[in-house]
Amino acid sequence: MTTNPLDADRPPELPRPRRGGGRGGGRGRHRRDESLMVPDVQFESYYGRQVVKPAPWKADIPAYIFLGGIAGGSSLIGAGGAVTGRPALRRTGRYAALAGVALGGLALVHDLGRPERALNMLRTVKLTSPMSVGSWILTAFGGFAGVSMLCEVGRSLPDQRSWLARALRAAEPPATIGSAAFALPLASYTAVLLSDTATPTWRESYRGLPFVFVGSANAAAAGLALITTPADQNRPARRLAAIGAGVELGAAEWMHHDMHPLVAEPLRQGRAGVMLRASRVLTTAGALGATLLGRNRVGAGISGAALIAGSALTRFGVFEAGLASARDPKYTVTPQRERRDQRRREP
Amino acid sequence: MGYWTNQLSGPTNPTTDSGWDDPPARKGFFTDTSICIGCKACEVACKEWNAIPEDGLDLLGSSYDNTGSLGASTLRQVAFIEQSGDRIAQARESGGRLVDLGMPAMRPADGPSPELVGQAATAVAEGEVPDFRWLMSSDVCKHCTHAGCLDVCPTGALFRTEFGTVVVQPDVCNGCGYCVPACPFGVIERREQDHFEAGTPNLGVAQKCTLCYDRLTDDQTPACAQACPTTSIKFGDLDDMVASAEERVETLHANGYTEARLYGTDRHDGVGGTGSVFLLLDEPEVYGLPPDPQVPTAELPAMFRQAGLAAVAMLVMAVGAFAGRRR
Ligand code: SF4
Ligand code: SF4
Ligand code: SF4
Numbered sequence: 001m002t003t004n005p006l007d008a009d010r011p012p013e014l015p016r017p018r019r020g021g022g023r024g025g026g027r028g029r030h031r032r033d034e035s036l037m038v039p040d041v042q043f044e045s046y047y048g049r050q051v052v053k054p055a056p057w058k059a060d061i062p063a064y065i066f067l068g069g070i071a072g073g074s075s076l077i078g079a080g081g082a083v084t085g086r087p088a089l090r091r092t093g094r095y096a097a098l099a100g101v102a103l104g105g106l107a108l109v110h111d112l113g114r115p116e117r118a119l120n121m122l123r124t125v126k127l128t129s130p131m132s133v134g135s136w137i138l139t140a141f142g143g144f145a146g147v148s149m150l151c152e153v154g155r156s157l158p159d160q161r162s163w164l165a166r167a168l169r170a171a172e173p174p175a176t177i178g179s180a181a182f183a184l185p186l187a188s189y190t191a192v193l194l195s196d197t198a199t200p201t202w203r204e205s206y207r208g209l210p211f212v213f214v215g216s217a218n219a220a221a222a223g224l225a226l227i228t229t230p231a232d233q234n235r236p237a238r239r240l241a242a243i244g245a246g247v248e249l250g251a252a253e254w255m256h257h258d259m260h261p262l263v264a265e266p267l268r269q270g271r272a273g274v275m276l277r278a279s280r281v282l283t284t285a286g287a288l289g290a291t292l293l294g295r296n297r298v299g300a301g302i303s304g305a306a307l308i309a310g311s312a313l314t315r316f317g318v319f320e321a322g323l324a325s326a327r328d329p330k331y332t333v334t335p336q337r338e339r340r341d342q343r344r345r346e347p
Numbered sequence: 348m349g350y351w352t353n354q355l356s357g358p359t360n361p362t363t364d365s366g367w368d369d370p371p372a373r374k375g376f377f378t379d380t381s382i383c384i385g386c387k388a389c390e391v392a393c394k395e396w397n398a399i400p401e402d403g404l405d406l407l408g409s410s411y412d413n414t415g416s417l418g419a420s421t422l423r424q425v426a427f428i429e430q431s432g433d434r435i436a437q438a439r440e441s442g443g444r445l446v447d448l449g450m451p452a453m454r455p456a457d458g459p460s461p462e463l464v465g466q467a468a469t470a471v472a473e474g475e476v477p478d479f480r481w482l483m484s485s486d487v488c489k490h491c492t493h494a495g496c497l498d499v500c501p502t503g504a505l506f507r508t509e510f511g512t513v514v515v516q517p518d519v520c521n522g523c524g525y526c527v528p529a530c531p532f533g534v535i536e537r538r539e540q541d542h543f544e545a546g547t548p549n550l551g552v553a554q555k556c557t558l559c560y561d562r563l564t565d566d567q568t569p570a571c572a573q574a575c576p577t578t579s580i581k582f583g584d585l586d587d588m589v590a591s592a593e594e595r596v597e598t599l600h601a602n603g604y605t606e607a608r609l610y611g612t613d614r615h616d617g618v619g620g621t622g623s624v625f626l627l628l629d630e631p632e633v634y635g636l637p638p639d640p641q642v643p644t645a646e647l648p649a650m651f652r653q654a655g656l657a658a659v660a661m662l663v664m665a666v667g668a669f670a671g672r673r674r
Contacts, residue, residue, distance in 0.1 A: 044434070046426060046635030047409040049416060055528040056537045076661070080669040113522015113537050113551025120502040120521045128355070128644050131525045132501035184658035191657070192650045196499060196643045197528035203643060206650045210657030218664050240668035247664060326528065333632045336639035343639075344448060 043337060045329040052198045054326035060111035062319035064104045065190040066220070066312045068138070069213060071100025072187035073221025073244070075145060079180040080236055082172070089236060092228040094152045096221065097145040097179060101186075105138060130192040137185045144178035147171055187217035194322060200332055201325035202318075204263040208255025209318070215251055216311040218244030219283060223307030226290055226300040238294035241307055245287035248314065249280060260335050266321040275317035282310035356645040358614035361492050365507040373511030374563060375585035375622040376572065377592045378485055380634075381599060381607060383579040385411060385425055385483035392574035393423040396559065400547045410481070416635070417486055419538035419554040423571050426634050428482040435476045435606070438629040443605040475603070484634050485580055487571070488513070488534045488556035489611060490622030491642065496526035496535045496555070498644040504553070511585065511622060512558040522551040531618065531640035558622070585622055592624050604628075610636060617641030 045051075055061070078093025080086075109118045122139065126132035154168030188210045195206035202209075218240050225237035256264050266272055286306030293299025325331040353359040362370040393399070402420035407413050410427035417424050430438070494513045497505045504520035507513060515526075515535075526535045535555040543550060559569035567573075572582035581588060589612050599607035606628045611621030617640050631638045 043630065043638075044633045046428070046633065047407075049635055050533060051632070051635060051637050052531060052533040053418075053527050053536060056524040056539065072661070073665075076665040080665055084669050111524075113524065113540070113553075114520070117502075117519075117521035120504070120519060121523070123519070124501075124503040126501060126503065128498040128647060129501045129525070130647075130650075131499060131523060135501060184661050185654070187661055188654040188657040192647075192654045195650050196647055197525075198495060198531040198533075198640075198643055199528045202528075203646075206646065207653055210654040211660060214657045214661035215664075218661060218668075222668070236668045240665060243664045243668055247660065322528075329632070329635075332637055336637055336641075337632075340639040 043330075043333050045333065049329065050327050051329045051332040052200075052326050054323040055197065055199065056113075057111055057319075059316070060107040062315040063312075064107040064111075065193075065213070065319070066315040067100045067104035067107065068190055069187045069217030069311065069315070070220045070224060070308070071097045071104060071141070071145065072183035073217040073219075073240075074100060074224060075141070075148070075179040075183040076218070077221055077225050077237065077240065078148065079176045082176050084236075086233050086236070088229040088233040089225060091152055092225055093221075094145070094148045094179075096224050096228070097183070098142075098149040101138065101142045101145050105142065108138075130189055130196050134186075134189045134193055137182055137189060141179060141182035141186045144175050144182060147175035148179050151175055184214075187214050194318070197322075198332075199322045199326045200263045200335065201259075201266045202322040204259045204335075205255055205267075205318070207258055208251050211251035212248055212255060212314065212318070215244050215246070215248030216283075216314045219248055219287070219307045220244075220311030222290070223286060223304035223311070226294060226304030226307070231295050231297050231300055234294060234300060237304075238290045238300070241290035241294070241303065242287045245283045245307065245310075248283060248311075252276075252280075252314075262334055263325065263331055266324040266331065267318070270320075270324055272317045272319075272321035272324060275313045275320060279310045279313035279317055282306045282313065286310055353619075355498075355647060356493055356617070356619060356642060358619055359492060360511075361494075361507055361619075362509060362511040367507075367509045370509040370511070372584040372586065373622065374558060374583070375490060375511075375588045375624065376487060376558075376569075377581040377583075377588035377624050377626070378487070379579050379581065379592070379595055379626045380482065380484035381595075381604075381626055381628055382577045383425070383483040383485060384577055385427055385481065386576060387425050388574040388576060389423045389485050389571035389580055390414065390421070390425055392570040393556075396562075396570035397422065397557075398548070400543055402542065417488070417534050417536075417555075419536040422487065422554070422556040424486045426482070426484045426486055428629075428633060430480050430482060430629070432476050432478040434629075435480055438606040438633075439476065439604070441606075441630060442608050442628075445608055446600060446605050482628055482634070484625070484627065485571070485575075486634070486636070487623050488558070489532050489618070490556075490558055491532075492614070492619030492621070493642040493644065494618070495529035495531055495642045495644060496553075498642065498647075499525045499529040501525060508558075508560055508563075510558065510560075510563050512560065512563075513555075513622075514557045514560050515553050515555060517549045517552045517554075520552045522553065524553070526553050529643055531637055531642060585624075588624055592626055595626055599626075617645065 074093045074096035078090050081089030081093055109115050121135040151168045151172040154165050157165045191210035191213045194202040222237045222240035286303045289303030399420050407415055410429050412427040414421055414424045490512045497513050502519055502521055504516045524537050535553055537553050538549055540550050568582050572580045592609050596607050596609050610625040610627050610631055612624045614620035
């Protein structure tokens with residue numbers, strides 16, 4: 001450091017909370033006076049400011065990811081119920097699929113900067129844009145889910161020999177197949193939506209995140225079915241709850257280990273860490289509850305609610321972790337420097 | 348084959364790739380930060396020409412930079428960094444290592460010259476490093492060869508112009524905001540409704556530098572480059588820009604300024620090279636630039652493959668749940 005006579009007149013250094021963002025690569029939770037600090041600089045950031053911008057999305061987007069997941073899982077339960085002749089599961093699955101996709105769609109539109117231009121989403125088909133691909137998946141799924149729901153209504157028309165009832169019966173198999181087919185990408189593409197960004201934690205999680213999301217989708221849909229179906233018909237829901245929760249928890253564990261340790265850090269700390277820990281507890285409890293108490297109506301309902309809450313917290317936690325990773329430059333700069341230095345060592 | 352493999356990453360001509368027949372030469376900037384004086388004429392000219400609304404008057408406590416960062420209402424931003432002698436020596440040394448390595452963009456035509464490295468070492472050793480310096484750099488959208496913002500835009504509002512630049516059509520953009528996290532440089536941003544009074548143009552819509560598309564179509568120089576009094580911002584055909592950047596960095600190296608280095612000129616980097624290239628005097632992150640940017644879509648096929656496997660897993664889970672004995 002250089003000194004000149006004027007330095008003596010400088011006011012004392014104020015603590016600058018964000019300034020340390022770029023330093024120390026995760027070390028130094030307690031910020032000391034900057035001027036006393038031994039330079040343990042790993043990189044110099046621009047005043048600790050973010051390098052990439054966090055997505056401008058509000059809670060609508062994780063809510064949509066959650067609702068899309070529950071809609072997709074429910075549609076599978078509805079289709080399973082239709083194929084294996086379980087009317088309660090069929091009914092609840094179909095209604096939940098349509099309700100989920102409708103609410104999810106509304107959340108998406110609400111998050112737009114210009115909601116009145118929502119239909120511009122269908123202006124083109126663009127394979128490099130997961131959001132464009134997703135808009136088409138959502139539209140197709142919504143169509144099939146809508147027809148499935150109408151078919152369900154058609155089953156309770158008083159005159160089953162009217163042309164309307166017969167038309168709806170004819171439409172039922174294709175609608176069921178279609179909604180089940182589009183349910184799968186609907187629940188998994190949202191992981192690509194997050195990963196195909198420069199947001200460090202989302203991008204780095206791309207190998208495991210789709211598995212976390214589909215497990216979570218199935219667990220949440222099973223949870224909803226546990227709440228809405230009588231106990232004597234809920235065996236598939238109980239099993240799906242356990243399988244889905246198991247896949248979600250296992251995939252999340254694997255994902256953490258698969259990621260660059262620094263970039264996985266936002267998943268463990270702060271608000272995101274709290275949400276994801278709560279999600280693990282609720283999902284585990286819900287799966288255990290569904291397995292052990294699922295034959296009891298009340299036990300099934302409580303377990304179902306825990307699974308739904310766990311699934312929602314997973315989505316909000318992952319979402320929040322990504323935003324946090326974009327705000328702190330160390331998550332962007334450190335892995336990039338490592339990658340670059342690696343390349344320079346072995347060209 | 349080469350065409351297809353280079354659509355998501357690697358060197359390519361983005362203009363013809365996007366379907367322009369016989370386009371003019373790709374245009375770009377060369378921002379030479381070694382002669383920037385931090386006058387902010389570019390910032391002002393850009394604001395004026397593009398009629399950008401005022402977005403807050405704050406003192407940020409970061410040297411003379413009270414703009415903060417590029418964003419929806421800041422398409423040019425001049426960064427200010429104050430450095431003491433030890434930081435300058437570090438920058439000179441890290442740049443010297445690059446010269447040693449013979450980085451593609453840094454290498455004089457006849458290979459890295461030993462005297463040059465020697466000169467720099469002597470300069471450091473003999474204390475020819477000044478004890479203070481101000482880094483100033485006018486940042487702007489990079490108009491990437493593989494632009495994350497453009498790749499992910501679901502509406503087609505972002506498009507590639509005949510000049511190889513990337514521009515938002517504000518009347519098409521629905522403000523989905525996807526381009527914002529997709530830009531590896533943190534450039535593009537949505538103009539949020541709540542920060543401005545009603546009636547401000549382009550509210551809720553993504554905004555970024557257009558490389559003055561409206562001026563280029565009339566054979567004019569972009570407002571920022573035209574206003575720059577020191578020619579720190581140079582505008583022209585991208586090939587010429589890269590050539591003059593390489594020439595300039597060689598000159599600086601020859602004079603012992605090994606801290607000089609180029610940014611964005613490598614067509615084999617993670618974004619296929621940028622349309623705005625820079626000459627920097629320290630590591631990119633010091634200026635708030637990512638050291639090794641990568642377009643997110645480069646890995647999109649792998650991402651879709653994982654999602655496809657997960658979709659199959661989802662189906663298997665459901666079939667497993669319904670299989671077996673009834674009740
Ligand atoms: S720098 Fe960002 S906003 Fe500019 S073209 Fe590249 S990806 Fe798009
Ligand atoms: S905000 Fe506008 S420009 Fe950006 S991705 Fe969405 S539609 Fe495209
Ligand atoms: S090219 Fe035009 S829009 Fe871009 S920074 Fe310069 S003046 Fe602004």
